[in-house]
Amino acid sequence: MCFCDSRPLRLLSVLLVGIALTGANCPSECNCLEHEVSCQSKNLKNFPQSLPFHIRYLDISRNQIKYLPLIELSYLTDLVYLNCSYNIIEKISRLPFLNVVKLISLDLSHNHLTTISQMTFQTLKSLTMLCSGVGLESTVF
C-alpha cells in the first residue's frame, strides 16, 4: 500500500490562495499599508486597478485621472476616506458610489467638474465632509 501524503501540497495551495486574496493586490504604483492606500502624485491616467477590497483610505490625488469607474469603486465597500483632488475628472457617472456606503470624507476639489448630479451623493449617508469644488449654483438637482 502506498500512502500519499498530500498535506504539504494542500498547505501550499492554501498559502497561495491567501496571498492572492490579500497581499498580491497592491497596485505597483501605490503604497499600501494595511487599510490605507496612497497613490498620490504617481502620474496615474486611470483609477488604480485591483485595489485590495478591504481598504478604508484611498488617496489618488494629484494625478491625471479622468473618471471614476463604477465597477472598481463598487468593490470598495469599506472605504471611509477618498481623496480625488487635483485630477482632471470632468464627469462623474450617476451612481459611482452606490456601494461605498461608509464614505465619510470625499474630496473632489481641483478637478474639471462643472456639474454634479445630486444622485451622485444620494447613497452616501455617512458623508460628513465633501469638497466638490463645484458651487451650489451650478450643481444640478
Ligand SMILES: *[C@@H]1O[C@H](CO)[C@@H](O)[C@H](O)[C@H]1NC(C)=O
Ligand atoms: C486631499 O489631498 C490634497 C493633496 O494631495 C490635500 O491638500 C487635501 O487636504 C486632501 N483632502 C482631504 C479632505 O484630506
